[in-house]
Amino acid sequence: MSYLSKIGILFLCVLRFILSGKSNALLHHPKRFLVFHSGKLGDLVCATPIFRAIKKNYPNCAVVVMGRTLNRELLNFNLDVDKYTAYEGSFFALVRSIRDLHIDAACIATLNFRGLAAIYVAGVSLIVSLRVAGGWSPNETKSYRLARCLTKIVEYRMGKYASLENLRMLKPFGIVSEDTTKHLSFSDSARNKIKQFFQEQRIIELHPIIGIAPGAGNKIKQWNPEKFAAVADSVYDKHNATILVLGSSSDRYEAERMITSLAPSTKIINTVSLFNIDELKACISMLDIVVSVDSATIYIAEAFGVATVDITGPIDEREQPPIGPRHIVVTPPHRTHPQLFVMNARVYDADEARRQVESITIDMVVQEINKMTLKP
Numbered sequence: 001m002s003y004l005s006k007i008g009i010l011f012l013c014v015l016r017f018i019l020s021g022k023s024n025a026l027l028h029h030p031k032r033f034l035v036f037h038s039g040k041l042g043d044l045v046c047a048t049p050i051f052r053a054i055k056k057n058y059p060n061c062a063v064v065v066m067g068r069t070l071n072r073e074l075l076n077f078n079l080d081v082d083k084y085t086a087y088e089g090s091f092f093a094l095v096r097s098i099r100d101l102h103i104d105a106a107c108i109a110t111l112n113f114r115g116l117a118a119i120y121v122a123g124v125s126l127i128v129s130l131r132v133a134g135g136w137s138p139n140e141t142k143s144y145r146l147a148r149c150l151t152k153i154v155e156y157r158m159g160k161y162a163s164l165e166n167l168r169m170l171k172p173f174g175i176v177s178e179d180t181t182k183h184l185s186f187s188d189s190a191r192n193k194i195k196q197f198f199q200e201q202r203i204i205e206l207h208p209i210i211g212i213a214p215g216a217g218n219k220i221k222q223w224n225p226e227k228f229a230a231v232a233d234s235v236y237d238k239h240n241a242t243i244l245v246l247g248s249s250s251d252r253y254e255a256e257r258m259i260t261s262l263a264p265s266t267k268i269i270n271t272v273s274l275f276n277i278d279e280l281k282a283c284i285s286m287l288d289i290v291v292s293v294d295s296a297t298i299y300i301a302e303a304f305g306v307a308t309v310d311i312t313g314p315i316d317e318r319e320q321p322p323i324g325p326r327h328i329v330v331t332p333p334h335r336t337h338p339q340l341f342v343m344n345a346r347v348y349d350a351d352e353a354r355r356q357v358e359s360i361t362i363d364m365v366v367q368e369i370n371k372m373t374l375k376p
Contacts, residue, residue: 001114006143009091009117013147016121023120023127024152030061030105037067037109038087040217041296044071045182045303046163046320047109051080053170053177064101073277077185091118098122107169111139117147127151128169134158137343162320162342182303190282201269208241213292214258215251218345220353221293221313225254229261230362235369236266246297249273289372294321309368313357314339328368332356
């Protein structure tokens with residue numbers, strides 16, 4: 001966004017403030033609640049406890065989520081979300097679309113000046129925005145800081161569990177929750193397609209079914225595909241496991257490198273770019289374990305109660321990786337300071353980030369998989 005565009009949008013915010021004041025009104029029973037989330041797939045999965053908390057406290061309130069167009073399918077069939085609308089078009093088109101939704105309450109779950117300003121200019125009565133504490137975010141720009149002064153502000157504490165920090169945004173709406181359970185759903189057609197696929201591939205449920213996702217949306221987190229191959233060789237040999245390679249078309253290169261590095265005796269089923277998001281959710285829900293770097297695949301698995309082995313690399317493991325007895329986090333040895341955070345995945349020491357991910361060994365990952373209770 002250009003400097004002049006930001007000035008123009010801030011001018012509209014000031015004009016609306018003169019006419020109507022701040023968006024910090026007391027609301028006892030919001031009727032239409034907007035959650036703005038411009039993050040990627042994995043971050044959006046981690047925000048689903050927000051939707052459940054709103055619905056639990058205000059069952060008659062319509063929950064609208066605004067985010068990336070590509071994320072729409074992720075939330076399809078989610079009973080806590082009444083509508084998904086894409087964050088796209090001009091600023092004025094965005095304002096009009098928000099006005100047409102008749103929103104009276106909103107929280108801004110990501111640091112986004114344009115989204116925050118559009119919701120404010122649209123006349124929403126109560127808006128909650130975030131102020132980062134205990135760290136720094138490149139998205140907390142001067143224009144964002146100016147615009148959020150017109151809203152109710154809640155601290156987001158870096159280094160703390162992100163799903164809990166997300167729920168803290170709801171306190172100004174009278175909602176107090178610490179339930180960080182993720183929630184996703186898929187269609188009956190997706191379930192039937194995956195069941196048919198499993199039958200065609202002769203996947204036997206008596207054997208452990210392990211999904212391995214060798215790609216990474218943010219390539220700085222990428223673990224060596226040859227290491228993923230070695231992990232697959234080990235679990236196939238030790239546990240007679242059925243191994244599915246997971247990923248989208250953007251992961252094809254890493255998947256091919258992994259597959260060509262497998263031992264001749266290791267058998268895998270390559271599903272990369274075979275399923276849409278709805279079908280991928282259904283497929284992951286039928287697995288026993290998912291092994292991946294910190295990515296959307298890990299969080300989709302968590303949402304369906306599937307065990308995970310999360311190779312965090314440069315990610316701060318305190319903030320977002322799944323927690324609980326069925327979720328294992330593999331962190332770099334002897335690390336003093338993570339490089340990537342939920343609120344800052346753009347500015348970091350690239351050499352140190354790569355050192356951290358590359359310091360995680362094949363044995364470290366295999367040992368954690370072997371600790372899990374697997375089918376005989």
